[in-house]
Amino acid sequence: MNIVQKQFEDDGSIPNNQIKALIYKSVFEGNEAQRSEHYEQLFRKNGWSGAWRNGIFSYHHYHSTAHEVLGIYTGWVDVLLGGDRGEVLRVEAGDIILLPAGTGHKNLQQSDRLGVVGAYPPGQQPDMNYGRPDERPQADQNIAAVPLPDTDPVLGAEGGAVEFWW
Secondary structure, three states: OEEEEEEEOOOOOOOOEEEEEEEEEOOOOOOHHHHHHHHHHHHHHOOOEEEEEEOOOOOOEEOOOOOEEEEEEEOEEEEEEOOOOOEEEEEEOOOEEEEOOOOOEEEEEEOOOOEEEEEEOOOOOOOOEOOOHHHOOHHHHHHHHOOOOOOEOOOEOOOOHHHHOO
């Protein structure tokens, strides 16, 4: 497994975060059903809850009240991270994205079948923001108040967010 770090600056509409997004490449190589179950169990074991299965919205959005983990269990997606001035990354089955609160994400294109498992740190509930001017400065205040998680959703108490975010 390789972890890629990405930093995104405030682009005027998407605030992003001073904390880097983490992309975990080739976390788990099993089949679709094994990956989806593995991700849910892995996130839960490491204290990340509220797991859901779906995809990634095709419009800019971010969460100002929660960090978010997205595990790709089937297919691939070209996701724009960080807003219009951000970066397009292709993530595929076996990869996981860890987004600090405020990090914009948008699905630009995907395979015919895309499966994503998402989750959040304990006690954090995501809100929905779209990069509209009326969301700020409240979104900035929310982002600053989101605590760092006690564990990384993939690596637990050592490595990942625990290593790079603290």
